[in-house]
Amino acid sequence: MTTTFSDDGSKAIQQSIDVLERASRTNPREIDVVYEIERTCSFITDHGFRKVALQFPDELLIDAAAIISKLEKNTNVKLFILGDTSYGSCCVDEVAAEHLEADSIVHYGRACLSPSTRLPVMYVFGQKPVDVHQCAASFRALYPDKCTHVIILCDVIYLYVLEKLRQLLHPEYENLVVSVICCDKNVTPDPCRTDGFPGESDVDHHSALGSCSHAYNQPNHQVIHKFGRHFTINANSDLKDYSMFYIGQEGLTLTNFMMTWNQCSFCSFNPVKGVGRQETLNVNRALMKRYYMIERAKDAQVVGILVGTLGVADYLSTIDHLKRIIKQAGKKSYTFVMGKLNAAKLANFLEVDIYVLVACPENSLLDSSEFYRPVITPYEMEVACNQAREWTGEYITDFRDLLPGACCHVEFPDETFNGEETDVSLITGGLRATHLLKSEWQNKASGTSLIHRNDALAVTQxxxxxxxxxxxxxxxxxxxxxxxxxxxxxxxxKGIAIAYEEEGTS
Structure with a gap:
């Protein structure tokens, strides 16, 4: 594709722009169905929105013009297109929308479903093609035992096939559980809500999964809420007794599931390749890598807190929580807001020993092998700082689960804690402090150069x-x-970089 620009009569500049091969334009006859134009128009008009931001990932921008044209014909509102997101495209970019004074957001494509608090949000996942019968055949081949307890999960872009898949498999597999993805329209945001899940009136089961919701009313069942997905299991069973069947390609979503439910076996079906497989990711090896990061965090003296989201609920509370536990552990912390991360940005701060990234669950597990300093998750930082939290192999990717009042919160030990106050580093072999006594960190002044810790360490610089x-x-x-x-x-x-006016022409 070639574009032409001109500047006040100066020579035109022709520039070729390469279009990504993976970005294929949706058939115009399928736009209304794939992007749910009618439902989107109803969402806008029913709530009287006047300025609406449409957030697209890079691979869907090719359809943005056609979508906004259809929406403008059916709504009398001002529409904006958000392309380059501040952070991950799976998160709702409330900051960019507020810069445009938008009063609501329509998020297109893949989504991590992390709850937002400031603006009403509607999700449109799209419908990537998948052969449902081929998927069912792969399921039968991977689970020949009809009595197997299996939970079906999927990437959000394949949500629309779950009900049909359930109809094909449920007559044969009586212990089959199909997860439900619930989208919170969040028309009236509740900033006091801490569990991250919408109330009954806010849940939008816009897909064909309404018939699956009857399971939530059955007795002797427990409901599991995680990552915007709901499913039920037998009250007398444990989640580790179930296998997981995932529909989607290998990526951040699948990795997040496997790390969180690391005691469950996983199989997957790749709709693009049309094949199913037993997932062979060595979870134990991955967990050991994360534990090595925890040891690095225990040795660190200066910690950088990276703000990886400005839209996920409770991110500010999490930053404050990290500052508190880092201070209680006798370490220094500094907060950095720098948008999308890269090795060059973080290499500017050599005094920082380790970084902790506050981001959505799917973007938290950052591969920092190319970075000058390791980048860890809030859970790993808490294990390193909080002596009362033990490493058990359980892994938490959602930082909201660590906050006071949440399901996985562990109080920091006080002065009456009977554990050891020092231990030996597994990396350097040196003696290190695990935490300060409550009276010490509360009275610690920011300019103090010498801090009396305990008899074991005497005086520490x-x-x-x-x-x-x-x-x-x-x-x-x-x-x-x-x-x-x-x-x-x-x-x-004056002029343009290629030919300033005083330089003349060649």
Whole structure:
């Protein structure tokens, strides 16, 4: 595709733009169905929205013009397209929408379903093609025992096939459980809500899964809520007694499920390749890698808190929680907001020993092998700082589960805690403190250079970013305040970078 730009009569510049091969335009006759135009129009008009932001991932931007054209014909509102998201495209970008003063968001494509709090949100997942009969055949081949307890999960873009798949398999598999994805329209956001799940009036079962909801009313069943998905299991059984069957490609969603439910066996069906397989990810090896990160965090003295989301509910409470436990562990912490992460950005802060990323569950498990310093999750940071939380192999990717009042919260030990206050580093072999006594960290001043810890460690030197900066040979540009002469503003160059006016033509 070729585009032409001109600048005040100057020579036109022709630029070729490569279109991603994976981005294929949806058939115009299928736009209304795939992108649920009628339901979207109802969502906008029924609630009287005037400015609506349409958030697209990169692979769906090719259909954005056709979608906005249809919506404009049926609604008398102002529509904006959000393309380049502040963080992961799976999260609702409330910050970009608020910059446009939008009063609601329509999120298209893959979604992590993390709850948001500031703006009403509607999800449109789309409908990627999948052969349901081939998927059912793969399921039968992977689970020949008809009495097997299996829970079916899926990527949100394949949500629409779950009901048909259930109809094909349920007559043969009586212990089959189909998960339900519930979308919170969040028309009246409740900032006080901490469990992350909508009330009955807010749940939008817009797919054909209404017939599956009868399971929630059955006696002797317990309902599991996780990652925007609901499913029921027998009250007398444990989740580890079930196998998981996932519909979707290998990616962050599947990794998140396997790490969270690491005691369950997983099989998957890839709709693109049309094949099913037993997942062979060595979860134990992955967990050991994460435990190594915890040991690195225990040795760290300066911790950088990376803000990886500005839209997921309770992210500010999580940052405050991390600051508190890091301080109680006798460490320094600094908060960084830098958008999408890369190795070059983080390498600018050599004084930081380790980073902890506050992001949605799917973006928390960042592969930091290329980074100068490790990047860990809030759960790993808490295991490193909170002596009362033991490493059991259980893994938590949702930072909201760690907050006070949540299902996985563990109080920090007080002065009466009977555990050891020091231990030995498994990396350096040195003696280190595990936490400060409550009276010590509360009375600790920010400028204190020496802190009395305990009899085992005697006196410990406190490290800060400021002291580290003082040891650098180059500390940045010198300001020379009052020494630099004041000069008048001068006229700069005119034109474009390829040919400024004063340079003439060649």
């Amino acid at each position: 406190s490290h800060s970013a400021a002291s580290f900066l003082a040891t650098r040979s180059w500390q940045g540009l010198e300001q020379n305040l009052g020494e630099t002469p004041v000069s008048k503003a001068v006229e700069g160059r």
